Amino acid sequence: MDRRHFLKQSTLASSLFFVPNFVKAFENMSATGLGYKRLVIIQLAGGNDGLNTIIPFNNDVYYRNRPTIGIQKSDLIKATDELGFHSNLLPLKELYDQGYLTIINNVGYPNPNRSHFRSTDIWQTASSSNQYLQTGWIGRYLDNYGNKSYNAIEIDDSLSLALKGQNINGIATKNPRVLFRTSQDPYFKNVLKHYQDEHLSEHNLGYLYKTMIAAESSAKYIFEKHKTARNKQEYPNNAFANQLKTTSKLINSGIETKVFYSSLGGFDTHAGQLNQQSRLLKIYAEGINAFVSDLKQQGTFNDTLILTFSEFGRRVKQNAANGTDHGAANNVFIIGNQLKTPGFFNDLSSLSNLDDNGDLKYTVDFRSIYATILSSWLSIDDKSILNKSFSKLDFI
Numbered sequence: 001m002d003r004r005h006f007l008k009q010s011t012l013a014s015s016l017f018f019v020p021n022f023v024k025a026f027e028n029m030s031a032t033g034l035g036y037k038r039l040v041i042i043q044l045a046g047g048n049d050g051l052n053t054i055i056p057f058n059n060d061v062y063y064r065n066r067p068t069i070g071i072q073k074s075d076l077i078k079a080t081d082e083l084g085f086h087s088n089l090l091p092l093k094e095l096y097d098q099g100y101l102t103i104i105n106n107v108g109y110p111n112p113n114r115s116h117f118r119s120t121d122i123w124q125t126a127s128s129s130n131q132y133l134q135t136g137w138i139g140r141y142l143d144n145y146g147n148k149s150y151n152a153i154e155i156d157d158s159l160s161l162a163l164k165g166q167n168i169n170g171i172a173t174k175n176p177r178v179l180f181r182t183s184q185d186p187y188f189k190n191v192l193k194h195y196q197d198e199h200l201s202e203h204n205l206g207y208l209y210k211t212m213i214a215a216e217s218s219a220k221y222i223f224e225k226h227k228t229a230r231n232k233q234e235y236p237n238n239a240f241a242n243q244l245k246t247t248s249k250l251i252n253s254g255i256e257t258k259v260f261y262s263s264l265g266g267f268d269t270h271a272g273q274l275n276q277q278s279r280l281l282k283i284y285a286e287g288i289n290a291f292v293s294d295l296k297q298q299g300t301f302n303d304t305l306i307l308t309f310s311e312f313g314r315r316v317k318q319n320a321a322n323g324t325d326h327g328a329a330n331n332v333f334i335i336g337n338q339l340k341t342p343g344f345f346n347d348l349s350s351l352s353n354l355d356d357n358g359d360l361k362y363t364v365d366f367r368s369i370y371a372t373i374l375s376s377w378l379s380i381d382d383k384s385i386l387n388k389s390f391s392k393l394d395f396i
Contacts, residue, residue: 036303037377038251040260041138041162043123044284046267047116049277049314050330051360054103054348055084061351065317069273069324083344088282091289092333099342100292101335102395104369106349108329108362112312116268116326119311124162126367126386137370138259139165140385141378152259153222153250155243163261170261171218175246180223222255229253233294236286240264244291252298258378267310271321284308292335305377305396306335309366315358316351328359332369334395341395368393 055071056062058081063070076084077093085093095101111129113119125133135143138152143165152163152170163170173179229249235241243262250257264284269276288306295301313330329349349360371390374382383389 037379038258038260038300038304039373039377040247040262040304040306042284042288042306042308043120043160043261043263044267044280044308044310045116045120045263045265046269046310047119047312047314047326048267048280048310048330049269049273049324050105050310051314051316052273052277052324053086053089053281054079054105054331055086056082056348056351057084058082059351062316065351067318068322069318080344083348086278086281088278089285091285094289095292095335096343099339100337101333102339102341102343102345104332104334104345104364104393104395105347106329106360106363107309107332107366107369108312108360109365109367110362112328112359112362114312114326114328114357116311121161123309123311123366124160126370134164135166136160136162136164137385138163138261139169141165141259141374141380142168142170144384145380151257152261153257154261155246156261156263160261160263163259170259171222173219173222174243176219176223176226176250179219183219222250225253225255226250231294232297233290235290235294236283238283238287240283241287241290244287245294248291248294248298251295251300251304269314269323270319270325271323273318273323288335302337304336305338305373306333307369307373308333308335313360316354316360317358328355328357329362330360332366334369336396339395345393345395364393365390372396 051062052069052071055076057071057073057076057078071086073084075087077087077090078084079093079096085096092101109122109129113122113129121127122129124136126137127133139162142152142163146165146168154160154163154170154172155174156172157174159170159172226249229252231245231248235245240262247260247262250260264280266276266280292301295304309332310330313327314324315327319325346363349363351360353361355361367386368390371382371386372393372395374380374385375392376396
């Protein structure tokens with residue numbers, strides 16, 4: 001089979017480059033060496049406005065800078081004498097009241113980048129702002145520990161940089177049943193018959209063949225595990241909730257996967273922010289509430305940690321279009337049942353002592369959060385993943 005014929009015939013070629021470059025890894029997993037703790041990562045893509053998410057309602061500077069988009073005291077849910085939740089985050093406030101939520105304020109990094117693409121890369125690779133890495137922090141986790149039965153799944157059609165390693169990548173799938181059916185496609189099977197062809201070296205199609213073999217093996221394992229589980233909680237009818245619904249089924253199936261990755265987009269609110277962000281926060285909070293309830297009913301919440309981040313916050317001062325422009329530091333949510341510091345981990349940075357661009361100054365490096373999760377939750381050497389030592393935070 002020549003290269004042109006292969007690429008023309010197989011509708012699967014372009015979609016399988018994200019599959020890990022290892023064979024039958026899932027079938028060789030050792031349950032005793034894996035442990036039970038899992039990490040669920042959720043990205044609020046587009047740069048969620050943290051100041052209108054967790055609102056400093058007793059701060060006059062906030063209202064002076066946001067005369068038309070500031071959330072009024074009568075329209076929020078008070079948590080402390082200084083800070084309150086957006087009204088559409090009531091389900092999240094309930095988790096807060098139960099001690100299941102830690103809010104870390106002012107999270108960022110030195111010399112912040114305000115490009116969506118670049119800042120997302122920084123968060124996903126755990127790099128410095130002037131450092132360009134080709135592997136993600138979860139991908140490096142897989143490289144170092146994947147040969148010991150670890151793995152990561154992104155509930156999406158394509159794989160984020162966060163889950164790409166040098167030798168091992170995570171798997172991306174929105175629907176394990178569809179992934180399995182795809183792996184059984186006749187063209188797929190026909191292509192695999194040619195794997196031993198002499199002219200298919202590593203320099204042309206050899207790598208693709210290996211990833212397809214891995215896809216077939218992985219797809220079967222994920223599907224077989226997925227179909228054994230059932231959701232015990234009703235979920236909202238939207239794409240984000242469906243991601244969490246699938247994640248819950250996989251976790252409750254006993255699948256030997258350590259990291260799950262999901263995202264909710266649309267947070268780039270340069271204009272008309274109030275309605276757009278309100279809608280998205282409602283989707284996020286209701287989805288999270290259903291997800292946590294499902295895990296609790298099936299006894300898997302204790303061993304699940306949920307990290308929610310956005311690639312940057314928004315500018316303190318609103319713009320002329322009743323929106324906000326790209327900012328820097330932001331809040332991060334940690335949800336779980338084994339939190340050492342539930343509630344607010346730290347105070348909000350000053351709204352009057354801003355950086356040169358009019359943004360909140362960061363006080364917590366996001367890589368300290370990663371380091372804490374890697375060492376205290378996943379019980380591994382965080383320095384081997386982050387390529388540098390970062391201070392640990394006492395939240396888990």
